[in-house]
Amino acid sequence: MAKPSKHQFEPLSYKVIAACIDVQRQLGTHCMEVDYQRALEIALPKYGGQFEREVEISITYDGVTIAKRRVDFVCWDEHDRLLLETKAAQAIRPEDAEQSLLYVTKGNDKLVLLVNFGEKPLRPRRFVKTPTANAKLAK
Numbered sequence: 001m002a003k004p005s006k007h008q009f010e011p012l013s014y015k016v017i018a019a020c021i022d023v024q025r026q027l028g029t030h031c032m033e034v035d036y037q038r039a040l041e042i043a044l045p046k047y048g049g050q051f052e053r054e055v056e057i058s059i060t061y062d063g064v065t066i067a068k069r070r071v072d073f074v075c076w077d078e079h080d081r082l083l084l085e086t087k088a089a090q091a092i093r094p095e096d097a098e099q100s101l102l103y104v105t106k107g108n109d110k111l112v113l114l115v116n117f118g119e120k121p122l123r124p125r126r127f128v129k130t131p132t133a134n135a136k137l138a139k
Contacts, residue, residue, distance in 0.1 A: 012049065012080045013113060017124050019043035020115045024122050033088040036117045037072060040086070044075060051075045057083070059106045071103060071112075082111040089118045092125065100127045 023039040037053065044051045055074045059067040073084035083103055087096055092114065100112045110129040115122065 012075065012077050012082055013111060013126065015047040015049045015077065016044065016075050016082065016084055016113060017115075017122075019047040019049065020117070020124065021122055022047075024117050024120070027117070029118050029120050031088060031117070033086055033117070036086055036088055040073065040084075044073075049075045049077055051084075057103060057107045057109070059102065060108070061106070069099075069103065069107075080111075081109065082113060083107075083109050085112060085114045087114070087116040087118065089116055091119065092116050097125065097127075100125070103127070104129045 019040060020043075023036055023043050027035065027039055041051070041053065052074045054070055054072065056068045057071050057074075058065040059069060071083045072086045075082050075084050085096070085100055085103070089096075096114060096116075100114045103109065104112045104127040112127040114125040114127065
């Protein structure tokens, strides 16, 4: 019997991660970031995910958009949506993690996957928006 997901977005994130693993297996770790992104355009539909590339997302303060940033991919299926940020470096830099944290804390999405194709094995990082104590009290 299948174990139930802890989070609603898990099935989608598994599809996206599987597509990323497939891309790295075929291309290796020495391509440019744009090469991995082009390959993901082919791989994501194979794994049941839909996507849009280079999407502007809003950064909000008090419900007002104060800035726009461009995320590499917005991925979705019939149940959920996530942001995918890709890198092709020897290691994830602190700025890369900060960028993902900005998307998940100040944007309107609850999950950001940060994937560095330059690392082997591939180690996707998940940044998950969790409700704050204030948000729980406001309900």
